[in-house]
Amino acid sequence: MTDWGERVRAALDRDVTLDHEPLAVDVPPQSWLDTILAVRDSLDCRFFDWLSAVDEADEGFHVVCHLAAHRPGSVDHLVVRTLLPRTDPTLESVAEVFAGAAWHERETHEMFGIEFTAGGEPLEMEPLLLPQEFEGHPLRKDFVLASRVAKPWPGAKEPGESEATPVRTRRRSRPLGVPTPDEWGPRDV
Secondary structure (H helix, E strand, O other), X not given: OOHHHHHHHHHHOOOOEOOOOOEEEEOOHHHHHHHHHHHHHHOOOOEEEEEEEEEOHHHOEEEEEEEEEEEOOEXXXXXXXXXXXXXXXXXXXXXXXXXXXXXXXXXXXXXXXOXXXXXXXXXXXXXXXXXXXXXXXXXXXXXXXXXXHHOOOOOXXXXXXXXXXOOOOOOOOOOOOOOOHHHOOOOOX
Protein backbone atom coordinates (compact mmCIF):
# COMPACT_ATOMS: atom_id res chain seq x y z
CA MET A 1 0.00 0.00 0.00
CA THR A 2 1.28 3.46 -0.83
CA ASP A 3 2.05 6.13 1.76
CA TRP A 4 -1.21 7.87 0.75
CA GLY A 5 -3.07 4.58 1.26
CA GLU A 6 -1.60 4.17 4.74
CA ARG A 7 -2.62 7.74 5.64
CA VAL A 8 -6.16 7.08 4.40
CA ARG A 9 -6.37 3.80 6.35
CA ALA A 10 -5.09 5.45 9.55
CA ALA A 11 -7.35 8.51 9.26
CA LEU A 12 -10.54 6.59 8.52
CA ASP A 13 -9.79 3.49 10.59
CA ARG A 14 -11.33 1.27 7.90
CA ASP A 15 -10.19 -0.92 5.05
CA VAL A 16 -9.07 0.82 1.88
CA THR A 17 -9.67 -0.94 -1.42
CA LEU A 18 -6.77 -0.53 -3.81
CA ASP A 19 -8.26 -1.92 -6.99
CA HIS A 20 -6.80 0.82 -9.17
CA GLU A 21 -5.72 4.41 -8.91
CA PRO A 22 -7.14 6.46 -7.31
CA LEU A 23 -7.61 4.82 -3.95
CA ALA A 24 -11.19 3.88 -3.16
CA VAL A 25 -12.87 3.64 0.23
CA ASP A 26 -16.13 1.69 0.56
CA VAL A 27 -18.34 2.81 3.43
CA PRO A 28 -21.83 1.85 4.60
CA PRO A 29 -24.52 4.44 3.81
CA GLN A 30 -24.92 5.43 7.47
CA SER A 31 -21.19 6.41 7.59
CA TRP A 32 -21.26 8.41 4.34
CA LEU A 33 -21.38 11.95 5.75
CA ASP A 34 -18.97 11.19 8.63
CA THR A 35 -16.48 9.68 6.18
CA ILE A 36 -16.66 12.67 3.84
CA LEU A 37 -16.06 14.99 6.82
CA ALA A 38 -13.11 12.86 8.00
CA VAL A 39 -11.60 12.83 4.53
CA ARG A 40 -11.88 16.61 4.33
CA ASP A 41 -10.58 17.33 7.83
CA SER A 42 -8.07 14.52 8.52
CA LEU A 43 -6.69 14.03 5.01
CA ASP A 44 -7.01 17.63 3.80
CA CYS A 45 -9.06 16.56 0.77
CA ARG A 46 -10.60 19.98 0.29
CA PHE A 47 -11.13 19.74 -3.46
CA PHE A 48 -14.52 18.29 -4.39
CA ASP A 49 -14.35 17.02 -7.97
CA TRP A 50 -17.60 15.16 -8.65
CA LEU A 51 -20.35 12.94 -7.28
CA SER A 52 -22.51 10.54 -9.25
CA ALA A 53 -24.02 7.06 -9.15
CA VAL A 54 -23.73 3.75 -10.96
CA ASP A 55 -26.71 1.45 -11.41
CA GLU A 56 -25.47 -2.01 -10.38
CA ALA A 57 -28.79 -3.66 -11.33
CA ASP A 58 -29.83 -6.14 -8.63
CA GLU A 59 -27.12 -4.99 -6.19
CA GLY A 60 -28.48 -1.44 -6.02
CA PHE A 61 -26.74 1.87 -6.66
CA HIS A 62 -23.15 2.81 -5.96
CA VAL A 63 -22.86 6.49 -5.10
CA VAL A 64 -19.34 7.65 -5.87
CA CYS A 65 -17.58 10.84 -4.76
CA HIS A 66 -14.14 11.91 -6.01
CA LEU A 67 -12.09 14.16 -3.71
CA ALA A 68 -8.51 15.39 -3.89
CA ALA A 69 -5.84 16.84 -1.64
CA HIS A 70 -3.57 19.36 -3.37
CA ARG A 71 -0.01 19.45 -2.05
CA PRO A 72 3.03 21.27 -3.39
CA GLY A 73 4.10 19.25 -6.40
CA SER A 74 1.41 16.56 -6.13
CA VAL A 75 -2.26 15.76 -5.90
CA ASP A 76 -3.63 12.85 -3.87
CA HIS A 77 -6.93 11.43 -5.13
CA LEU A 78 -9.54 9.50 -3.16
CA VAL A 79 -12.84 7.96 -4.20
CA VAL A 80 -15.46 7.38 -1.51
CA ARG A 81 -18.18 4.88 -2.45
CA THR A 82 -21.31 3.54 -0.83
CA LEU A 83 -23.87 0.98 -1.97
CA LEU A 84 -27.56 1.86 -1.64
CA PRO A 85 -30.42 -0.62 -1.96
CA ARG A 86 -32.46 -0.57 -5.15
CA THR A 87 -35.68 0.09 -3.26
CA ASP A 88 -35.83 3.48 -1.53
CA PRO A 89 -32.22 4.61 -2.17
CA THR A 90 -31.58 7.42 0.34
CA LEU A 91 -28.32 9.08 1.37
CA GLU A 92 -27.25 11.99 3.56
CA SER A 93 -26.30 15.07 1.51
CA VAL A 94 -22.72 16.34 1.51
CA ALA A 95 -23.70 19.77 0.15
CA GLU A 96 -23.09 21.34 3.59
CA VAL A 97 -19.51 20.01 3.47
CA PHE A 98 -18.86 20.87 -0.20
CA ALA A 99 -21.25 23.44 -1.66
CA GLY A 100 -20.47 22.26 -5.21
CA ALA A 101 -21.94 18.88 -4.37
CA ALA A 102 -25.48 20.29 -4.48
CA TRP A 103 -25.52 20.39 -8.29
CA HIS A 104 -24.14 16.82 -8.50
CA GLU A 105 -26.71 15.56 -6.00
CA ARG A 106 -29.52 17.19 -7.99
CA GLU A 107 -28.30 15.48 -11.15
CA THR A 108 -27.93 12.12 -9.37
CA HIS A 109 -31.41 12.48 -7.90
CA GLU A 110 -32.89 13.31 -11.29
CA MET A 111 -31.08 10.64 -13.30
CA PHE A 112 -31.10 7.75 -10.79
CA GLY A 113 -33.90 8.60 -8.33
CA ILE A 114 -31.61 8.66 -5.30
CA GLU A 115 -33.07 10.74 -2.47
CA PHE A 116 -30.67 13.04 -0.60
CA THR A 117 -31.48 14.14 2.93
CA ALA A 118 -30.29 16.73 5.45
CA GLY A 119 -30.83 15.84 9.09
CA GLY A 120 -33.05 12.94 8.03
CA GLU A 121 -35.41 15.16 6.00
CA PRO A 122 -35.55 14.78 2.19
CA LEU A 123 -34.12 17.76 0.30
CA GLU A 124 -36.29 19.57 -2.23
CA MET A 125 -34.62 18.87 -5.58
CA GLU A 126 -35.45 21.18 -8.48
CA PRO A 127 -35.22 19.56 -11.93
CA LEU A 128 -31.85 20.23 -13.46
CA LEU A 129 -31.67 18.64 -16.90
CA LEU A 130 -35.09 17.15 -17.63
CA PRO A 131 -38.41 18.90 -18.26
CA GLN A 132 -40.71 19.33 -15.26
CA GLU A 133 -43.23 16.82 -16.64
CA PHE A 134 -40.64 14.08 -17.31
CA GLU A 135 -41.43 10.81 -15.52
CA GLY A 136 -38.79 8.30 -14.49
CA HIS A 137 -35.02 8.25 -14.10
CA PRO A 138 -33.28 7.78 -17.45
CA LEU A 139 -29.92 6.45 -16.22
CA ARG A 140 -31.45 3.50 -14.40
CA LYS A 141 -30.94 0.23 -16.21
CA ASP A 142 -34.64 -0.60 -15.90
CA PHE A 143 -35.73 2.66 -17.58
CA VAL A 144 -37.43 1.97 -20.90
CA LEU A 145 -36.77 4.50 -23.65
CA ALA A 146 -40.17 5.48 -25.04
CA SER A 147 -38.77 6.02 -28.52
CA ARG A 148 -37.65 2.35 -28.62
CA VAL A 149 -41.14 1.18 -27.65
CA ALA A 150 -42.88 3.37 -30.23
CA LYS A 151 -40.50 2.47 -33.05
CA PRO A 152 -38.25 -0.60 -32.98
CA TRP A 153 -34.52 -0.12 -33.32
CA PRO A 154 -33.66 -0.61 -37.01
CA GLY A 155 -30.19 -2.07 -36.53
CA ALA A 156 -28.98 -5.40 -35.28
CA LYS A 157 -27.21 -5.86 -32.00
CA GLU A 158 -25.11 -8.70 -33.38
CA PRO A 159 -24.47 -9.84 -36.94
CA GLY A 160 -27.35 -11.96 -38.17
CA GLU A 161 -29.92 -10.70 -35.62
CA SER A 162 -31.53 -8.16 -37.93
CA GLU A 163 -34.76 -9.09 -39.68
CA ALA A 164 -34.23 -6.36 -42.26
CA THR A 165 -32.98 -7.32 -45.70
CA PRO A 166 -29.54 -5.99 -46.52
CA VAL A 167 -29.59 -2.74 -48.47
CA ARG A 168 -27.55 -2.64 -51.66
CA THR A 169 -25.09 0.19 -51.72
CA ARG A 170 -25.01 2.42 -54.72
CA ARG A 171 -22.05 2.55 -57.04
CA ARG A 172 -19.43 4.92 -55.77
CA SER A 173 -18.59 7.78 -58.11
CA ARG A 174 -15.21 9.43 -58.40
CA PRO A 175 -14.74 13.16 -58.16
CA LEU A 176 -13.92 14.91 -61.43
CA GLY A 177 -10.29 14.63 -62.44
CA VAL A 178 -9.52 11.58 -60.27
CA PRO A 179 -8.23 8.70 -62.44
CA THR A 180 -9.50 5.12 -62.11
CA PRO A 181 -7.17 2.68 -60.34
CA ASP A 182 -6.06 1.15 -63.66
CA GLU A 183 -5.15 4.63 -64.99
CA TRP A 184 -2.66 5.40 -62.25
CA GLY A 185 0.15 3.47 -60.62
CA PRO A 186 3.31 1.88 -62.02
CA ARG A 187 3.45 1.70 -65.80
CA ASP A 188 5.72 -0.07 -68.20
CA VAL A 189 7.88 2.45 -70.00
